[in-house]
Amino acid sequence: MSDADAVSPAESSIHLPPRPTREVIExxxxxxxxxxxxxxxxxxxxxxxxGRDESWHHPSxxxxxxxxHSTDEVAAVVKACARxxxxxxPYGVGTSIEGQVIAQxxxxxxxxxxxxxxxxxxxxxxxxxxxxxxxxxxxxxHLRATGLFFSVDPGADASMGGMASTxxxxxNTVRYGTMRENVLSLTAVMPDGRIVRTGGRARKSAAGYxxxxxxxxxxxxxxxxxxxxxxxxxxxxxxxxxxxxxxDVSGAVNTVIASIQYGIPMxxxxxxxxxxxxxxxxxxGLDYAEKPTLFLEFHGTHASVKEQAETxxxxxxxxxxxxxxxATQEEERQKLWQARHDAAYAAKQLRxxxxxxxxxxxxxxxxxxxxxxxxxxxxxxxxLVAPLLGHVGDGNFHLVVVIDRNSDEEMATLxxxxxxxxxxxLAAGGTCTGEHGIxxxxxxxxxxxxxxxxxxxxxxxxxxDPQGIMNPGKMV
Amino acid sequence: MSDADAVSPAESSIHLPPRPTREVIExxxxxxxxxxxxxxxxxxxxxxxxGRDESWHHPSxxxxxxxxHSTDEVAAVVKACARxxxxxxPYGVGTSIEGQVIAQxxxxxxxxxxxxxxxxxxxxxxxxxxxxxxxxxxxxxHLRATGLFFSVDPGADASMGGMASTxxxxxNTVRYGTMRENVLSLTAVMPDGRIVRTGGRARKSAAGYxxxxxxxxxxxxxxxxxxxxxxxxxxxxxxxxxxxxxxDVSGAVNTVIASIQYGIPMxxxxxxxxxxxxxxxxxxGLDYAEKPTLFLEFHGTHASVKEQAETxxxxxxxxxxxxxxxATQEEERQKLWQARHDAAYAAKQLRxxxxxxxxxxxxxxxxxxxxxxxxxxxxxxxxLVAPLLGHVGDGNFHLVVVIDRNSDEEMATLxxxxxxxxxxxLAAGGTCTGEHGIxxxxxxxxxxxxxxxxxxxxxxxxxxDPQGIMNPGKMV
Numbered sequence: 035m036s037d038a039d040a041v042s043p044a045e046s047s048i049h050l051p052p053r054p055t056r057e058v059i060e061x062x063x064x065x066x067x068x069x070x071x072x073x074x075x076x077x078x079x080x081x082x083x084x085g086r087d088e089s090w091h092h093p094s095x096x097x098x099x100x101x102x103h104s105t106d107e108v109a110a111v112v113k114a115c116a117r118x119x120x121x122x123x124p125y126g127v128g129t130s131i132e133g134q135v136i137a138q139x140x141x142x143x144x145x146x147x148x149x150x151x152x153x154x155x156x157x158x159x160x161x162x163x164x165x166x167x168x169x170x171x172x173x174x175x176h177l178r179a180t181g182l183f184f185s186v187d188p189g190a191d192a193s194m195g196g197m198a199s200t201x202x203x204x205x206n207t208v209r210y211g212t213m214r215e216n217v218l219s220l221t222a223v224m225p226d227g228r229i230v231r232t233g234g235r236a237r238k239s240a241a242g243y244x245x246x247x248x249x250x251x252x253x254x255x256x257x258x259x260x261x262x263x264x265x266x267x268x269x270x271x272x273x274x275x276x277x278x279x280x281x282d283v284s285g286a287v288n289t290v291i292a293s294i295q296y297g298i299p300m301x302x303x304x305x306x307x308x309x310x311x312x313x314x315x316x317x318x319g320l321d322y323a324e325k326p327t328l329f330l331e332f333h334g335t336h337a338s339v340k341e342q343a344e345t346x347x348x349x350x351x352x353x354x355x356x357x358x359x360x361a362t363q364e365e366e367r368q369k370l371w372q373a374r375h376d377a378a379y380a381a382k383q384l385r386x387x388x389x390x391x392x393x394x395x396x397x398x399x400x401x402x403x404x405x406x407x408x409x410x411x412x413x414x415x416x417x418l419v420a421p422l423l424g425h426v427g428d429g430n431f432h433l434v435v436v437i438d439r440n441s442d443e444e445m446a447t448l449x450x451x452x453x454x455x456x457x458x459x460l461a462a463g464g465t466c467t468g469e470h471g472i473x474x475x476x477x478x479x480x481x482x483x484x485x486x487x488x489x490x491x492x493x494x495x496x497x498x499d500p501q502g503i504m505n506p507g508k509m510v
Numbered sequence: 511m512s513d514a515d516a517v518s519p520a521e522s523s524i525h526l527p528p529r530p531t532r533e534v535i536e537x538x539x540x541x542x543x544x545x546x547x548x549x550x551x552x553x554x555x556x557x558x559x560x561g562r563d564e565s566w567h568h569p570s571x572x573x574x575x576x577x578x579h580s581t582d583e584v585a586a587v588v589k590a591c592a593r594x595x596x597x598x599x600p601y602g603v604g605t606s607i608e609g610q611v612i613a614q615x616x617x618x619x620x621x622x623x624x625x626x627x628x629x630x631x632x633x634x635x636x637x638x639x640x641x642x643x644x645x646x647x648x649x650x651x652h653l654r655a656t657g658l659f660f661s662v663d664p665g666a667d668a669s670m671g672g673m674a675s676t677x678x679x680x681x682n683t684v685r686y687g688t689m690r691e692n693v694l695s696l697t698a699v700m701p702d703g704r705i706v707r708t709g710g711r712a713r714k715s716a717a718g719y720x721x722x723x724x725x726x727x728x729x730x731x732x733x734x735x736x737x738x739x740x741x742x743x744x745x746x747x748x749x750x751x752x753x754x755x756x757x758d759v760s761g762a763v764n765t766v767i768a769s770i771q772y773g774i775p776m777x778x779x780x781x782x783x784x785x786x787x788x789x790x791x792x793x794x795g796l797d798y799a800e801k802p803t804l805f806l807e808f809h810g811t812h813a814s815v816k817e818q819a820e821t822x823x824x825x826x827x828x829x830x831x832x833x834x835x836x837a838t839q840e841e842e843r844q845k846l847w848q849a850r851h852d853a854a855y856a857a858k859q860l861r862x863x864x865x866x867x868x869x870x871x872x873x874x875x876x877x878x879x880x881x882x883x884x885x886x887x888x889x890x891x892x893x894l895v896a897p898l899l900g901h902v903g904d905g906n907f908h909l910v911v912v913i914d915r916n917s918d919e920e921m922a923t924l925x926x927x928x929x930x931x932x933x934x935x936l937a938a939g940g941t942c943t944g945e946h947g948i949x950x951x952x953x954x955x956x957x958x959x960x961x962x963x964x965x966x967x968x969x970x971x972x973x974x975d976p977q978g979i980m981n982p983g984k985m986v
Binding site for chain 1: 708770946985
């Protein structure tokens, strides 16, 4: 060969399947009824309910919704769709926030919520195998008697399959990792209906390509996750939580940086800015200082928690922290973290009747203070109502922008603001999304974040899903 | 379409390029000389040196060895090879042990040892960017003044690129993870010469397919890693090490299981069996009890190390541990871990003049005691000299089989033994390799370990490397 281009993998713009015709859908429905009986529907109400998520993206219903009970049933559904070239959208509990489950090309929504069995818990190996419809709180309730817990805790009570598909994280990622670190292996149905297992239960392996991590975060564009084996962690002997207020955001962030460099194994380290604290106070009838505040949690033995907390208290003092409020009793801790978890809903009350959109960038921690400061200035200049909160131990923060979705002007301001925010993150060596994913909402940043690597992703997509039927129009 | 098979990705047997003709090599050499001047050679001695690794696999030299200095030079070499369809074998320092660098299809060895710069260390972010030829001890020497260290420590002083490519781990993986957990992002040259960056420096991201993890462990079959950004860890305030002997292996393994369930954050927890201890004593002039022995290390604050060590001592006592030997001074600790690191060489001395082959399986920890016991019985029945040692906190162990490579009978015994060992691991839900990789030596287990998933791997390989020129004949 004489030309390097001739050996390039296809730089394909990804193939998008046509919207299925009524005839194709009728044929498919008949076929799927043979497989699933009454567990398939074209009822408008159910289709509409499955065509939206918790985002501001425009809903679009699938043509069909089905409710398989097993990996084999999922495989049969996928094979039927593949034969007819019909789009497939995997669906957990619909808590995605970048439009990941919206069926803008029509097709079949595969609702996995009925696959909600905890298949096996193995306390000696500290792992569990679950079906994808199991939610994180369901799994933790199931584990109650074992002294173990599953750590990843996004805001919503999402399904495990959905959490893996969006590479979810949460408040204790700084200590326990994201879904990336907590999934040992997967069973998945590929776009042609083949069933694959991506690994065994060994804690490590050097055998073959890492298909587990390829499917984690793929948002259902490469296959449907039908079973997950996940790591569990031991419940700590002691837990202590605290809040501490700072005069400014940089004092809080510098405390975080120092705590990580000291090697304090913080379980949670969350930042709420002054406006978030004001919203939380108002929403939950609390009386926190309305200043930038860190929400902290320590896990360990009694002695180690005490030592961690003392070291952190010294650091806070060095960086201007005050108004320490400790919570060691379960009830106090619950109250503290409930306030944190409610922060997004609390924000919404700042403009009653309005809706919110959550931004989601993540930067190297050395850039966090400067990135937050520039962002807060931008918020002020834009005139947006946008309290800030973040998993600052990871360099990840959100703005809960409270907005009138019917105002074109506000939406334009928001879009321009989010664009600047993402560019600020990328310029700092960060990412356009720490945990919410790409879906529909952030596709346009994929090229600037990944450059040539996006074409490699597209080559993989084209190789595994040549018809482009798996969650078309998302991510790549 | 009417047939599901028609939409399947190619179940391709992977394309193997033909061995390049003399004419093709001559053309290529002329072209590469223009790029690299004297940093390309066909000298027999250098080619032979690059056609072998530290394994028992039959060496086979490449046709050409080149020594690029930059990502751009690597890309230019790969483009030239791609145009001519010539195999490319990435080479670090040649310490692989499953034949990963052997050039059995000829072609161009890309020796990355001259790309050995530590590009940047960012103490605030606790990360570093390095070229692939940097070795782990070189990086740690470079970090000495920062209070940080890079954790992954395979037996050899391997290169960082090679360690990423084989998904290497080592003695402190139980606490700090393998290369999989310690690489943040990569720069790589793809099989067509394109340069991609697989991510930024944010600690987490939900943007796009995880190409970082796809390349980690791919053994150079999908591209050449030319830069790595890796996580660093803070040097602990206190370190304490110990050895403790047990009457039997199961006592030692049960101690390990209990320590993990107690949540003791062990930094190292290594097992040597009685024969290994005998070899170590003889090799290093030591007087350890010649019983199954755990080598332990604790990292943390002074108080936390003391607490960890006390809890572990209680557990050891419960499971029949005795002969505690503590080492808290740097010099004692070095001596203790030197003995552990020398164990493979010590084993060799059990049969002077013979060579050794290291097996490498990893199983769920609940299966470890029974798997080790069955394996030791198998060793006895086979008549092999095979001391056992392992990273038991991960469920990973090796046998250092000391063998006469010129004896067909011994080699046949060894092969049959290794086959049973791997099948035992797979039956236990484990893997045929915990950290040594597939290379040439374990290709035949890929199908039984991965089943249909192997075809997905092959589809990815075919999509990214349609000519099959990147390290042909390895892994997939």
